[in-house]
Structure formats: structure tokens, C-alpha cells
Amino acid sequence: MMYIRQRKEIKTLEVSEDIPAQKENVKLENKLPSEGADRSFWKILSFVVGGTIALCVGLLTAVYLATLHENDLWFSNIKEVEREISFRTECGLYYSYYKQMLQAPSLSQGFHGLIYDNKTESMRTINLLQRMNIYQEVFLSILYRVLPIQKYLEPVYFYIYTLFGLQAIYVTALYVTSWLLSGTWLSGLLAALWYVTNRVDTTRVDFTIPLRENWALPFFAIQIAAITYFLRPNLQPLSERLTLLAVFTSTLLFSLAWQFNQFMMLVQALVLFILDSVDMLPAVKRNLKTGTFLARVGKLLLHLLVVFGLTLSLNIIIKKILHLKSDEHIFKFLKAKFGFGATRDFDANLYLCEEAFGLLPLNTFVRLSDTLLLYAYVFVLSISVIAASIVAFRHLSNSANQQSVGKMRKCAFDLKPETAYNLIHTILFGFLALSTMRMKYLWTSHMCVFASFGLCSSEMWELLLKLVHLYNPNRTRALRYSVPVLTLLCVCYKSWPGMMDELSELKEFYDPDTVELMNWINSNTPKKAVFAGSMQLLAGVKLCTGRTLTNHPHYEDSSLRERTQAVYQIYAKRSPEEVHMLLRSFGTDYVILEDSICYERRHRRGCRLRDLLDVANGHVMDGPGDNDPDLKPAAHPRFCEEIKRNLPSYMAHFTRVFQNKTFHVYKLSRNK
Numbered sequence: 001m002m003y004i005r006q007r008k009e010i011k012t013l014e015v016s017e018d019i020p021a022q023k024e025n026v027k028l029e030n031k032l033p034s035e036g037a038d039r040s041f042w043k044i045l046s047f048v049v050g051g052t053i054a055l056c057v058g059l060l061t062a063v064y065l066a067t068l069h070e071n072d073l074w075f076s077n078i079k080e081v082e083r084e085i086s087f088r089t090e091c092g093l094y095y096s097y098y099k100q101m102l103q104a105p106s107l108s109q110g111f112h113g114l115i116y117d118n119k120t121e122s123m124r125t126i127n128l129l130q131r132m133n134i135y136q137e138v139f140l141s142i143l144y145r146v147l148p149i150q151k152y153l154e155p156v157y158f159y160i161y162t163l164f165g166l167q168a169i170y171v172t173a174l175y176v177t178s179w180l181l182s183g184t185w186l187s188g189l190l191a192a193l194w195y196v197t198n199r200v201d202t203t204r205v206d207f208t209i210p211l212r213e214n215w216a217l218p219f220f221a222i223q224i225a226a227i228t229y230f231l232r233p234n235l236q237p238l239s240e241r242l243t244l245l246a247v248f249t250s251t252l253l254f255s256l257a258w259q260f261n262q263f264m265m266l267v268q269a270l271v272l273f274i275l276d277s278v279d280m281l282p283a284v285k286r287n288l289k290t291g292t293f294l295a296r297v298g299k300l301l302l303h304l305l306v307v308f309g310l311t312l313s314l315n316i317i318i319k320k321i322l323h324l325k326s327d328e329h330i331f332k333f334l335k336a337k338f339g340f341g342a343t344r345d346f347d348a349n350l351y352l353c354e355e356a357f358g359l360l361p362l363n364t365f366v367r368l369s370d371t372l373l374l375y376a377y378v379f380v381l382s383i384s385v386i387a388a389s390i391v392a393f394r395h396l397s398n399s400a401n402q403q404s405v406g407k408m409r410k411c412a413f414d415l416k417p418e419t420a421y422n423l424i425h426t427i428l429f430g431f432l433a434l435s436t437m438r439m440k441y442l443w444t445s446h447m448c449v450f451a452s453f454g455l456c457s458s459e460m461w462e463l464l465l466k467l468v469h470l471y472n473p474n475r476t477r478a479l480r481y482s483v484p485v486l487t488l489l490c491v492c493y494k495s496w497p498g499m500m501d502e503l504s505e506l507k508e509f510y511d512p513d514t515v516e517l518m519n520w521i522n523s524n525t526p527k528k529a530v531f532a533g534s535m536q537l538l539a540g541v542k543l544c545t546g547r548t549l550t551n552h553p554h555y556e557d558s559s560l561r562e563r564t565q566a567v568y569q570i571y572a573k574r575s576p577e578e579v580h581m582l583l584r585s586f587g588t589d590y591v592i593l594e595d596s597i598c599y600e601r602r603h604r605r606g607c608r609l610r611d612l613l614d615v616a617n618g619h620v621m622d623g624p625g626d627n628d629p630d631l632k633p634a635a636h637p638r639f640c641e642e643i644k645r646n647l648p649s650y651m652a653h654f655t656r657v658f659q660n661k662t663f664h665v666y667k668l669s670r671n672k
Contacts, residue, residue, distance in 0.1 A: 050185025058168035090553035093539035101141035173221035187456035216258035279395035353607035380454025513662035533592035573634030598640035
């Protein structure tokens with residue numbers, strides 16, 4: 001009876017205490033419909049305004065980059081051959097297949113020419129669709145032939161406008177990701193502004209348009225946005241299915257567009273694996289998430305070891321069985337880059353000596369600081385890392401005691417799965433960018449997203465204010481909007497004059513020596529002639545003249561790499577007989593020598609192309625400086641220098657047929 005009496009008393013007390021609250025609730029219920037309608041109206045209005053701004057910002061970015069490209073080259077006024085030469089190095093090779101498809105009498109013949117190609121690599125028939133990532137060029141060429149636009153738009157403009165249009169999609173995806181993370185479109189606007197004002201470090205599209213990364217990164221950004229949305233709690237089944245479809249489609253298109261996609265996908269998989277391991281994603285593998293702290297950490301470390309061991313073993317086994325060697329040079333490069341032994345391998349050293357594959361230069365941080373991006377990024381990253389570390393430790397320590405976890409969550413804070421995903425993402429791609437400069441474009445674009453999200457995030461400001469014991473909702477709200485607005489105004493003030501100067505600066509494409517060379521090849525050599533030379537130049541020869549090549553810049557094939565090293569003996573210390581024999585083995589009719597390579601001064605000693613060849617051949621390098629003790633003096637002088645003396649031993653095999661200030665073209669004799 002005592003127990004019942006106590007329950008009644010407590011219940012009476014609760015009712016009596018709740019009477020004012022119940023009256024207040026009645027008042028609130030009377031207000032709820034109108035307040036709900038108001039909230040819904042403002043939510044819809046915010047979505048419409050934010051979405052409209054996202055589209056406008058994306059389009060403005062595309063127009064801005066297209067204008068810079070036009071101003072830099074005077075693209076609309078130069079000749080067609082000059083336009084094609086402006087697609088330098090591998091860009092010219094990719095664009096040549098778009099041109100080849102358009103020039104084919106029919107689509108079926110165009111496809112046949114790509115599947116049974118014998119002009120990209122002499123004396124070989126290769127399937128270009130299998131070897132290279134040129135599905136985008138094929139798709140665009142089909143569109144151009146099918147759509148009724150040929151009277152109004154030249155093929156080259158259809159191509160470059162597509163790439164600039166993809167930049168609009170790219171910026172819009174970054175905008176949306178930041179918006180999803182922060183809950184306000186103001187964050188997306190700041191992310192887009194930072195992307196544009198840091199253009200030098202966020203994109204190369206305005207001067208290397210056909211690069212694979214310019215095709216791929218917009219789809220990669222869509223994938224990140226879709227995953228960010230997918231990780232939100234309580235998604236409706238339809239939204240979940242549509243989001244998964246977006247993830248699948250964007251991942252497929254990204255993978256088709258870029259030959260380096262496997263490294264990005266590996267990092268993405270690692271991000272999700274890390275988040276699951278520290279219980280920041282919906283659970284799997286419950287056996288890893290039970291027991292004491294030490295037991296769970298031990299299980300986690302063992303699991304990591306097994307996963308990475310199996311991954312590496314399967315990679316090696318599959319390559320052995322299928323005889324795959326396409327990425328062999330990448331692992332040689334990575335091994336040498338991270339100090340696991342010096343190498344004399346020509347391919348590995350070719351990458352090691354390229355600035356794009358070196359460490360991220362320090363002046364990058366100076367430029368990022370000028371727009372305030374670096375400061376905001378470090379600020380947001382520091383707070384996020386602290387939060388993530390606490391949450392991860394809490395999950396690892398208390399996973400077996402759900403009651404304890406519940407108590408801790410009441411007195412501590414939590415990290416949203418989508419925030420954790422983007423945090424690990426930006427950290428891993430940061431390490432990748434710091435180690436390899438070419439990968440900085442993955443990191444810097446996400447820096448814009450992550451920094452802008454943090455400045456506009458109520459959770460981030462709430463955490464910071466709680467740490468310094470100054471938290472209240474109004475102060476959080478004020479900081480959430482005032483800091484981003486002030487940052488926007490400051491960035492605009494600092495960057496506007498420079499952007500206006502860029503837009504007003506008018507230049508013109510000027511490369512008369514290369515134009516003269518291409519015109520001479522078109523006019524004075526047979527259409528079936530085979531040309532040897534540097535990878536970069538030969539891509540232009542393929543595009544501008546359609547002649548057959550011995551080698552090219554798409555370096556992802558082991559036999560092609562061996563062929564390239566053999567062709568490059570024209571810059572080594574080899575006899576004319578040896579060079580002639582090597583070139584003729586590839587069916588070469590003409591060889592192009594470049595003074596800029598033969599007398600190269602751009603790289604330091606040891607990284608000049610002639611030095612790499614000398615070391616690979618076991619020869620002492622030219623000029624003052626140390627050499628490895630086992631390197632020997634060459635028995636012959638450098639071929640590219642000696643051939644210009646017109647000595648009989650050289651003239652017996654090579655006849656000069658063209659020269660200007662930059663290039664020397666020699667025709668090979670047919671004798672053996």
C-alpha cells in the first residue's frame with residue numbers, strides 16, 4: 001500500500017506541476033499550424049533562393065574561366081592549327097580522337113578506327129577504347145554529329161564549352177556539399193567564391209582543357225555530395241534509392257573519365273572503413289565493437305592488418321595471373337619517392353623529376369592564405385579533429401556499455417556521420433596533395449567546402465563557445481552568420497581588383513616554330529609516314545597532321561614505356577647506327593629533335609632528360625657534379641648534338657629535311 005500511495009502522490013505532484021505547462025501547450029498547439037506553415041514557407045524560400053544562387057554561381061564560374069581562356073589565347077581569332085597546338089602534351093592526343101571521330105565517313109567507321117587503331121603506335125594495332133579513357137571524346141563526337149548544331153558551332157567550341165559547362169556542375173556540387181553540411185546556402189556561396197579566387201590552385205581547366213581530371217573531378221564532386229546526403233539520418237526510402245543511384249552513376253562516370261580513378265576510389269574506401277571502425281557510421285561487424293577498450297583496439301588493429309594484407313596479396317596475385325604491368329611504374333615511383341631505395345629506373349625517375357609529382361610547394365600556402373582560405377580551413381579542421389578524436393575515443397571506450405554511452409552523449413557532443421566523412425576525406429586527400437603536387441586539385445577544392453561549412457556551422461560554433469564557456473544560442477547564431485558574411489566581403493574586396501585585371505589582360509597564342517613544323521609535315525610528308533620524337537610533341541603531330549606515331553604521352557602501358565625509352569636514345573650518348581636500328585625497329589620514317597630537350601636547362605642536373613638516359617644506360621652525366629662510381633664514360637658523343645655536325649657516319653643514316661630555331665627533322669634511310 002505504501003508503494004501505491006507513493007506512486008499516487010508522485011503522480012498528483014506531477015499533474016499539479018504540469019497544469020501551467022498543459023495550459024501553455026494548449027496555447028502552443030493553437031499556434032503550431034501557423035508557425036509550421038511559416039517554417040515551411042521560409043524553408044521553401046531558402047531552398048529556392050539557395051538553388052538559384054548555386055546555378056548562377058556555377059554558370060558565372062564557367063563564363064569566367066571561358067573568358068580567361070579566350071583572353072589568354074585569342075582563341076576565336078587564331079588559325080585552326082594554332083588552336084590545336086594550344087592543346088599541349090597529352091591534351092592534344094585526347095582531342096585528336098574527337099577530331100578523328102568527326103572526320104570519319106560514318107560513326108561505324110569511326111568506331112572501327114578506334115577499336116583497330118594502327119596510327120597511335122606504329123607497327124601495332126590497339127583498341128583505344130580499352131587502352132585509354134576517351135569515352136568522353138567518343139560521346140561528344142556522336143552528340144556533335146547527331147545534334148543540329150554544326151551550322152552554328154565549330155567542333156572545337158562544342159568541345160571546350162562542354163568542359164567549361166562541367167566546371168559549372170563542379171562548382172554547383174561543391175556548393176551543395178557545403179550547404180548540406182552547414183544547413184545554410186551561405187556556406188555554399190562562400191565555398192564557390194573561394195574556389196574561383198583560388199583558381200590557380202583549384203583547377204587547370206582554363207589552360208589544359210582536355211585533361212582527364214577536368215572531365216572526372218565534377219563527377220567526383222557529385223559523388224561526394226551524394227554520399228554526404230546519404231549519410232544523413234532518417235532518409236525516406238525513395239530519397240535513399242535516388243541518392244544511391246546518384247552515387248553509382250557519378251562513380252561510374254568518374255572511373256571512366258580518369259586513368260587514376262583507382263587511387264581515388266581506394267582513398268574513398270579507406271575513409272568509409274575508418275569511419276566504420278570508430279563507430280561513426282551505421283554498424284557492421286559487431287564483433288569488432290564489443291569488449292574493453294584495449295580488446296577492441298586490438299581487434300581493430302588485427303582487422304586492419306588482415307584487410308591490408310589481403311588487399312596487397314590479391315593485388316599481386318591477380319597481376320601475376322593476368323600479367324598486368326600497367327601501373328608497375330607507379331609503384332617504382334612511390335618506392336623511390338618515399339625513400340625505400342634509390343633507383344636508376346628511367347620511368348620512375350621521369351616521374352620523380354617532374355614538378356607535378358613532387359612535394360607541394362610552400363608558395364601554395366601563401367596563395368591560399370591571401371584569400372583567407374588557409375586560415376579558415378586550419379581553424380575548422382582543428383576544431384573538427386578535436387571533436388572527432390573525443391567522439392572516436394568515447395565510442396571505442398564505451399561501446400560495450402550502451403548505458404554509459406547514453407550518459408556521455410547527454411553531457412558531451414556528437415559528430416554527424418556526414419561531417420565525419422568529409423573530415424576524414426579532407427585529411428587523407430591533404431596527405432595525398434602534400435606528397436604529390438598533381439593531386440592538390442582534389443584537396444584544394446574540398447578545402448573550400450570544408451572551410452566554408454565550418455564557418456557557417458552552428459554545431460562548430462556551439463562547440464567552440466562551450467569550450468571557452470561563452471555559449472548561448474543567440475551568440476552562436478550571430479557568429480554563424482556574421483563571420484561568413486564578413487569573410488565573403490573581405491575575400492571580394494581583396495580579390496576583385498586582381499580578377500578584373502585578369503579579365504582585362506589580352507594576350508595571343510604565339511608559337512611560330514611549332515606552327516611551321518606542323519605545316520611542313522602536312523605539306524611535305526606522306527600521310528602514312530611514321531614520326532618519332534618526344535611524347536609531348538608527338539601528341540601535337542597526331543592531332544595536327546594525323547601522321548603515325550612511335551610513342552605518345554599516355555604512359556599507362558609497359559610495352560609503350562619500353563618503346564619510349566628506346567626512342568629517347570636520340571638524346572643519349574649512342575652511335576648513329578644504334579639509334580637508326582632502334583628507330584627503324586618501330587618503322588620510323590622521320591625523327592624530330594628538339595633543342596629544348598637536347599640542351600635542356602629547365603631541370604637541375606640529374607633530372608634533365610639526357611641525365612636520366614645517361615644514368616639508365618650506365619653513362620657518366622654531363623657537366624660539373626658528382627656521379628656514382630660505377631657509371632662509365634660513354635663510347636659515343638650525344639646523338640642529338642653530334643648529328644648537327646653533318647658527319648658522314650650520321651649522314652649515311654639520317655638526312656636533315658627541315659629545321660628552324662626549335663626543331664630539326666631528319667629522314668631515316670632504309671639501309672640497315
